[in-house]
Amino acid sequence: MNKWKQAFRVFFRILRDAEYAQWLQQKEDERAQGSRPAARRSEAVTLLAVLQREGRLVDFLQETIDSYSDAQVGAAVRDVHRSCRSALERMFAPGPVLKEAEGEAVQVGKDYDPGRMRLLGNVAGEPPYNGTLVHSGWAATRCELPVWNGSEESIPVIAPAEVELK
8 A cells, every 4th residue: 555655646746846757757768778678689690690791601502503613613612711711710719629639549538528529439338438539529719709789670680781882
């Protein structure tokens, strides 16, 4: 019941006191603006946007390449590879999960992390296991995606449409 009394008091004070009404409206507006979250975009879309902007990766992957010669595809791949590799290096600095060279003998302890190592071949019994490193894996040594500042409508946009003006 106390809230009802307070509500009536505020209501009648607003009717009598224009300055108070204006102050209350200002507080309500500030609260509404502050509670509205900024548009958020998936980091996956941001990554695709960077790879598209810098290496035209999405254009390349979406293109049907059946009609092109191997030489034409190879030439296109070289540019896409160079640009996308540079972007990945700048944002993630990928490094090997395991320091041993591929082809070297590796012992897998009983406390191994399946997120860091995938066991192939004849996996039987309990660790430790002995095997040969087939691929050293990749791990991000940093993660520096660009900050995205866009509108709600542009959240899913990987690459904006390009319009040439004449």
